[in-house]
Amino acid sequence: MDYQDLANLVFPNAKDISFYEEKYKPRNLKEGAIVTRFAPSPTGFVHLGSLYQVVIAKKLAKQTEGVMFLRIEDTDQKREVENGVIGIINSLKDFDLSADEGMIDEENEIGEYGPYKQSLRKDIYQAYAKYLISQGKAYPCFCKTEELDEMRQKQENAKIRPGYYGVWAKCRNLTVEEAAEKIKKGESYIIRLKSPGNEERKIKHHDLIKGNVDFPENDQDVVLIKGDGLPTYHFAHAVDDHLMRTTHVIRGDEWLSSIPLHLQLFQVLGFKTPKYAHISPIMKEDNGGKRKLSKRKDPEASVSFYTEQGIPKEAVVEYLLNIANSNFESWRKANPNASLDDFELKIEKMSVSGALFDIVKILDIAKTVISKYSAEQIYNEALEWAKVYDKHLEELLQNKNYAMQVFGIERGNAKPRKDIAKWSDVYQNISYMYDSEFSNQKVNYEYQKITDKEEITKIVNTYMNEYYDAKDDKQTWFNKIKDMAEKLGYAREVKEWKKSPETWPKGHVGDISTVLRVALTGRSNTPDLYEIMQVLGKETMQKRYETAIQAL
């Protein structure tokens, strides 16, 4: 009996690997095209760090005319979550980062290199495992979990390196006959790699991000196929990324330390190794220290946070690009309106250390992004957001014409406002422009410098009766306010007043404007008063001024 017999005994039905090598031909892409992937477990949850990887992966693929595919790594049934795949797909879609091939919903997929769901690739992994057994490079292991635990305990007590290797790898030295007999007896087993490595030797690895890194060789006889017949991550990675013709593996740097194993697996299987780029995680400040953004503790760790808050997807992507390549910012400054596709991402320029997540920065980017939107874009996006997260706002926005006027205030000019960072800010931002809201809000009129009730009444009435004219353009509108200021005994110009405040003890135009602004909107800080008056219209103005006076 030889290795081949053993292999046949273990996987009697597995195909020869030549079948798969033939079936999944090298991709016909242009020279230098990058084939990469996003390979999450189907938990439905997409971490900001994963999105970061996707941004990089997708960008690299796109700019080299390559492919970015989505592979679902569901080899651990314990982690399975219902509708986990669709959750991931939708999250990618939310950020315009959908994969070029792979799963497109729970059941279906596109692309020639599938199945893209690992649980459906069982026979493929087994074929390669069988191949390794037949070569004497892998073997069945009959050790029980308890034995393994006991062994680890012993190793720990003796302060020696834990693991299944060297003399500790009991089943490694079983003869083919012994193994065959155990199998025939019905003993349960798993498949392990017969590692050719030696701890004393070093291997060199060049990582696209981390640079040159030396490791001791792997000498652990790691598990390839688990008791349930499914592969471990490591084995699946080697088989899948070979067969799917991945050129670049872009993943979190928690994988860096498995590089010796992965390289060994590729070597043992006779595969060409892909290039690796290990991305540093996005961290968070946690009393003085740094830690990875945590799914449990930090709401901002989940990408759904951004969609829920209504932070525009471009802002999130820009922020991520910003962390990835620091020259992004200067590129953006030079090309304020260019498409993100025009930015060339350089993987070598990525930072080796993990960045601390900065919500303030992302919000700043969001403000800038939104400030470039037209009123219509704002309307559309805010409405879309409101439809799912804020029914009340959705109702308010039903009158598109009016909403467009509101959003149009101080927009579209050279210095657009930057006061909306996320769609969840919108209500707060515009509610006073709606009578239905304004009349229900408890308004606290703060007139600032002018406090005398009669004076306030006088200013408001004089303005409405003698000066206001809806047909005025902005310049005449403001001139009239100045005229009125003068007539009422205030300084016409703030500058003049500043030069000699004693000449105008009552104050200046600004103080009058404040009265008109506060009485009208209930707020002391608003965008341009003229535009607000234009949008509100005379009738509403009259009504609001009356209530303001009554409230004195």
Added chain:
RNA sequence: GGCCCCGUGGUCAAGCGGUUAAGACAUCGCCCUUUCACGGCGGAGACAUGGGUUCGAUUCCCGUCGGGGUCACCA
């Protein structure tokens, strides 16, 4: 604990043996301005630490300290 990675202002970061050590966000002040926002100008603020190597180290080497990752039939 073993192995591996990292360490420039509060944060993200340029820098590649000789620099007044960029820039962005945040912060402070001034200007612009009818308020706010925007914008403009300016300020404060950094090479973790100790040894080498060198004419010269933020930059190269070693140690220390600090942070992170990894050591599963999880990915």
